[in-house]
Amino acid sequence: MSNPSRDIEALLEIMRRLRGPDGCPWDRVQTFETIAPYTVEESYEVAAAIEDKDFKALPDELGDLLFQVVFHARIAEEQGLFDFGDVVQAITGKMLRRHPHVFGDAEAAKDAGAQKLNWEALKAEERAQKAKASKAAASLLDDVPLALPALLRAEKLQRRASTVRFDWDDASKVIEKLAEEAQEIVEAPPEKHAEEVGDLLFVVANLARHLKVDPEAALRAANAKFTRRFKFIEAGLAAQNRTPADASLDEMEALWVKAKKTGL
Numbered sequence: 507m508s509n510p511s512r513d514i515e516a517l518l519e520i521m522r523r524l525r526g527p528d529g530c531p532w533d534r535v536q537t538f539e540t541i542a543p544y545t546v547e548e549s550y551e552v553a554a555a556i557e558d559k560d561f562k563a564l565p566d567e568l569g570d571l572l573f574q575v576v577f578h579a580r581i582a583e584e585q586g587l588f589d590f591g592d593v594v595q596a597i598t599g600k601m602l603r604r605h606p607h608v609f610g611d612a613e614a615a616k617d618a619g620a621q622k623l624n625w626e627a628l629k630a631e632e633r634a635q636k637a638k639a640s641k642a643a644a645s646l647l648d649d650v651p652l653a654l655p656a657l658l659r660a661e662k663l664q665r666r667a668s669t670v671r672f673d674w675d676d677a678s679k680v681i682e683k684l685a686e687e688a689q690e691i692v693e694a695p696p697e698k699h700a701e702e703v704g705d706l707l708f709v710v711a712n713l714a715r716h717l718k719v720d721p722e723a724a725l726r727a728a729n730a731k732f733t734r735r736f737k738f739i740e741a742g743l744a745a746q747n748r749t750p751a752d753a754s755l756d757e758m759e760a761l762w763v764k765a766k767k768t769g770l
Contacts (some may be wrong), residue, residue: 517573518590521580538581542653545574557723604628626669646670657721660711668715677716684709731770738765 511517524533548571555564579590606612607624629649646669650662667673674680687706694702714721739761743753750758 517576518580521573521576525580525584533577536577536581538578541574541577541581545571545578546653546655548574553723554726557726655722657707657711657725660708661715661721664708664712664715674712674716677713680709680713680716684713734770735762735765738762738768738770 524530526534548567552564552567552571555561555567575593576590579588579593583589602609607621646666647663650659650666652659654662664673674683684706687702687709691699691702691706711721714724739753739758740750742761742764743749743757
């Protein structure tokens with residue numbers, strides 16, 4: 507095979523070749539565990555392209571993410587666990603189950619909000635069935651993945667708890683809790699700092715949810731803003747043949763303020 511293809515079978519064949527005896531030495535030795543970090547990374551690359559509105563790059567980034575799915579499916583097939591067809595069957599089955607108003611005879615929801623409630627109800631039923639099959643007590647939080655980034659998982663845990671009204675009424679009460687948690691950090695002994703900072707971050711994620719802000723996206727934007735402004739500091743000092751290591755905090759702060767005023 508030497509030409510790009512629009513056929514998923516071509517991608518599956520590429521994966522088979524890469525993992526085969528005459529394939530790529532690196533690809534052949536990978537496992538679920540070694541590939542998982544790349545899967546997460548590629549998901550973020552997709553999100554970054556969308557945030558940047560870089561739709562020329564998006565097909566490439568989505569392709570990278572699809573390749574991760576194919577990679578995991580191939581490893582599973584080699585171990586006799588499942589194959590790519592099982593992955594497709596699992597997701598098509600799930601979408602059919604969770605959209606009875608489209609693919610069945612259920613009454614359509616009035617709007618997106620009502621449909622989201624229906625979706626959560628169907629997911630809750632699936633969790634109960636899984637728990638019954640495993641003879642374990644079902645928890646509302648069971649299928650919030652442990653492997654999610656901590657900030658994202660915090661938001662999802664809180665969102666799930668809110669479906670049974672375990673939640674604050676409005677954002678103002680979350681802000682009060684935020685101030686309370688910040689004060690606890692001030693008062694805590696050093697050995698408790700990690701726990702108290704964790705509590706503070708958990709409340710920050712909850713505040714973001716109440717304000718309808720994606721905490722992961724907000725933090726990525728803050729990281730990008732910090733990067734732009736710090737590079738402005740570096741550029742300003744470089745114009746003087748200096749580096750941040752040569753400058754005082756006051757000098758760097760003055761450049762930081764200048765960066766803010768320029769809109770960076």
